[in-house]
Amino acid sequence: MSKMPTVKDVAEYAGVSVGTVSRVLSGEAAVKPLLRERVNDAISALGYRPNVTARALRTSRTDVIGLVVPDITNPFFAQLAASVERAALECGHSLMLASSHNDSEAEQSHVSAFLDRSVRGIIVVASSDGSGLDLPASVPVISLDRRFGTFPLVSTNHAQAATLIADHLYGLGHRRIAYIAGPTDTEAGRMRKEAFVSRMDGFGKTGEPVELEIAYGRFDYESGERIARELLSYPPQDRPTAIAAASDQQAIGALRAARDLKIDVPRKLSVTGFDDISLANLVVPRLTTIRQPADMLARRAVSLLLEEPPGKGDEMVDGSLIVRGSSGPCPQPGASGRK
Amino acid sequence: MSKMPTVKDVAEYAGVSVGTVSRVLSGEAAVKPLLRERVNDAISALGYRPNVTARALRTSRTDVIGLVVPDITNPFFAQLAASVERAALECGHSLMLASSHNDSEAEQSHVSAFLDRSVRGIIVVASSDGSGLDLPASVPVISLDRRFGTFPLVSTNHAQAATLIADHLYGLGHRRIAYIAGPTDTEAGRMRKEAFVSRMDGFGKTGEPVELEIAYGRFDYESGERIARELLSYPPQDRPTAIAAASDQQAIGALRAARDLKIDVPRKLSVTGFDDISLANLVVPRLTTIRQPADMLARRAVSLLLEEPPGKGDEMVDGSLIVRGSSGPCPQPGASGRK
DNA sequence: CTGAAAGCGCTTACAG
DNA sequence: CTGAAAGCGCTTACAG
Numbered sequence: 001m002s003k004m005p006t007v008k009d010v011a012e013y014a015g016v017s018v019g020t021v022s023r024v025l026s027g028e029a030a031v032k033p034l035l036r037e038r039v040n041d042a043i044s045a046l047g048y049r050p051n052v053t054a055r056a057l058r059t060s061r062t063d064v065i066g067l068v069v070p071d072i073t074n075p076f077f078a079q080l081a082a083s084v085e086r087a088a089l090e091c092g093h094s095l096m097l098a099s100s101h102n103d104s105e106a107e108q109s110h111v112s113a114f115l116d117r118s119v120r121g122i123i124v125v126a127s128s129d130g131s132g133l134d135l136p137a138s139v140p141v142i143s144l145d146r147r148f149g150t151f152p153l154v155s156t157n158h159a160q161a162a163t164l165i166a167d168h169l170y171g172l173g174h175r176r177i178a179y180i181a182g183p184t185d186t187e188a189g190r191m192r193k194e195a196f197v198s199r200m201d202g203f204g205k206t207g208e209p210v211e212l213e214i215a216y217g218r219f220d221y222e223s224g225e226r227i228a229r230e231l232l233s234y235p236p237q238d239r240p241t242a243i244a245a246a247s248d249q250q251a252i253g254a255l256r257a258a259r260d261l262k263i264d265v266p267r268k269l270s271v272t273g274f275d276d277i278s279l280a281n282l283v284v285p286r287l288t289t290i291r292q293p294a295d296m297l298a299r300r301a302v303s304l305l306l307e308e309p310p311g312k313g314d315e316m317v318d319g320s321l322i323v324r325g326s327s328g329p330c331p332q333p334g335a336s337g338r339k
Numbered sequence: 340m341s342k343m344p345t346v347k348d349v350a351e352y353a354g355v356s357v358g359t360v361s362r363v364l365s366g367e368a369a370v371k372p373l374l375r376e377r378v379n380d381a382i383s384a385l386g387y388r389p390n391v392t393a394r395a396l397r398t399s400r401t402d403v404i405g406l407v408v409p410d411i412t413n414p415f416f417a418q419l420a421a422s423v424e425r426a427a428l429e430c431g432h433s434l435m436l437a438s439s440h441n442d443s444e445a446e447q448s449h450v451s452a453f454l455d456r457s458v459r460g461i462i463v464v465a466s467s468d469g470s471g472l473d474l475p476a477s478v479p480v481i482s483l484d485r486r487f488g489t490f491p492l493v494s495t496n497h498a499q500a501a502t503l504i505a506d507h508l509y510g511l512g513h514r515r516i517a518y519i520a521g522p523t524d525t526e527a528g529r530m531r532k533e534a535f536v537s538r539m540d541g542f543g544k545t546g547e548p549v550e551l552e553i554a555y556g557r558f559d560y561e562s563g564e565r566i567a568r569e570l571l572s573y574p575p576q577d578r579p580t581a582i583a584a585a586s587d588q589q590a591i592g593a594l595r596a597a598r599d600l601k602i603d604v605p606r607k608l609s610v611t612g613f614d615d616i617s618l619a620n621l622v623v624p625r626l627t628t629i630r631q632p633a634d635m636l637a638r639r640a641v642s643l644l645l646e647e648p649p650g651k652g653d654e655m656v657d658g659s660l661i662v663r664g665s666s667g668p669c670p671q672p673g674a675s676g677r678k
Numbered sequence: 679c680t681g682a683a684a685g686c687g688c689t690t691a692c693a694g
Numbered sequence: 695c696t697g698a699a700a701g702c703g704c705t706t707a708c709a710g
Contacts, residue, residue, distance in 0.1 A: 018705090022706080051704065053399075053704090073421050078417050085411075096435045097436040098424070099421055116391045278560065282595050358697060361690085393689090394687080394689075396686090397702050
């Protein structure tokens with residue numbers, strides 16, 4: 001292939017200086033219509049495309065937004081990534097996506113790599129409450145969904161959302177409840193759990209007492225399945241009547257465990273999730289969960305990043321309760337055994 | 340933040356020329372140990388990091404591999420992306436990921452964007468058999484899983500794998516089978532279907548006849564659910580005893596439909612998928628499917644891309660049959676209705 | 679409004 | 695083995 005044409009070629013072809021070419025390219029500075037037209041003709045005649053690397057070197061700016069997620073294989077993050085890409089595109093920016101495999105070292109090095117490429121800004125969905133960044137960030141950084149270092153956070157209001165689930169289950173009459181929590185080294189995991197627990201404690205004080213058992217795991221299918229299997233191995237009268245999980249994946253794993261143990265959901269056991277991944281509406285039974293407004297979160301994160309000066313304050317977006325088939329009234333004691 | 344140090348600063352600090360700094364950076368050229376050490380000291384003292392943009396401009400090369408997938412929200416592509424990232428990292432390269440939302444224009448523009456950034460090479464999982472690229476590609480391009488333009492393809496041997504499924508179902512005694520195909524504008528969709536059909540035709544000629552119905556959809560959950568619902572609405576004696584789907588997502592949708600219609604899988608109906616996404620092992624019943632060796636595919640694609648000269652020939656990797664609970668012997672006629 | 683020129687931070691022939 | 699210098703393709707003060 002022949003070498004790509006440069007501003008110089010365009011300038012020669014159009015009979016102007018490279019400065020003029022650059023000026024019509026930027027669209028900013030005023031250029032006489034005649035010259036502008038000659039330049040544009042030259043550009044299309046030559047099939048010229050600006051060299052973004054040179055431009056970046058000169059201006060130390062690009063239109064790339066870097067996004068790092070803990071694990072692209074997690075459906076919620078995949079959806080979030082798709083939303084961020086759409087939001088970036090809407091603002092005329094493109095997205096570079098990196099997955100850190102839940103490894104905070106990899107996370108660090110991805111962020112550094114973005115910095116090295118002088119991206120316009122970086123959005124990070126932290127893999128854990130790491131120390132954040134030890135490099136000086138020369139571009140804006142926004143935490144999304146989970147806090148990264150001390151950078152501003154855009155996230156669902158985890159506490160409000162967890163409260164919605166607590167109210168739902170308590171309202172259905174459940175008084176022996178298990179909570180499958182997310183990793184304690186993630187803010188999302190902690191906040192969801194604490195809000196859920198404190199709401200239940202509140203009910204316990206003002207109304208009927210609630211037995212609450214808490215188990216900790218990762219956010220994935222396997223954790224949910226393993227933990228639920230354990231919780232459900234108790235004799236029926238000691239077994240929870242509802243399991244609230246900190247993620248849809250955990251909840252789907254719990255559904256799987258219940259199924260294996262032939263425990264009818266929702267008649268004998270209610271299960272709830274968190275995220276509303278697309279699968280939540282497809283499992284059997286369909287999962288009651290919290291919808292996180294991914295599009296909104298993405299748009300807010302991109303906006304904060306691109307604002308001048310970049311946004312400094314945290315932003316919370318409310319989640320909403322989606323009631324489906326996996327949650328129902330607490331089974332009456334003694335009404336079991338109808339096989 | 341103060342300006343980042345440059346080779347010039349390092350050179351001054353170490354009392355050498357910038358050329359020497361560059362040479363120790365590259366590690367290639369021989370530099371006297373004494374100077375090398377002084378330069379390295381200067382680098383760490385100053386916290387110097389090479390400017391990759393400048394380097395890219397000068398050499399018109401980077402260590403970035405661009406990957407574009409049709410939809411990052413599809414679990415199979417997410418897994419493939421994770422595998423490609425790992426493979427790239429192993430070779431000292433980093434990954435830029437873009438999702439085309441199944442839009443071939445977006446796909447084109449992502450590829451162009453990569454080209455503009457002078458990436459080391461591009462791997463594309465085509466969203467459809469587009470015209471491929473109309474720009475001159477100045478770097479190697481590899482098609483992964485689905486052919487992009489005329490670029491070399493690394494993929495599972497779709498035909499061999501589809502044959503495995505056909506043999507499995509025929510071997511279980513199924514003679515009235517429905518096939519949920521993928522989009523006909525994807526090579527993967529066509530090849531899987533054709534191999535399945537031709538294998539069944541072969542059985543029909545040498546053994547017992549097979550009734551085969553084919554329905555076309557996208558690769559997603561919804562298509563599978565919708566199509567299966569239709570297929571299963573026939574009266575029991577006309578209904579297929581097995582549904583083979585071109586993707587796990589379709590198969591999981593079909594499972595959902597069967598469940599809604601109270602058709603017992605696998606006793607009344609066998610369902611098979613293709614891909615072996617992590618969910619396949621979690622649905623109820625667990626899904627019989629074809630495992631695509633994502634890690635291997637990813638590694639081969641990266642290798643071909645990085646070879647000098649870049650690989651030119653297609654590569655096929657065999658898939659393997661994973662038998663789980665969703666497939667079983669063909670139900671005996673008349674043995675129904677045991678409610 | 680336009681051109682000539684400097685410079686972004688590197689790498690790499692070219693001399694020595 | 696090392697230094698001085700050119701140049702990658704842009705953008706942007708600086709003159710005019």
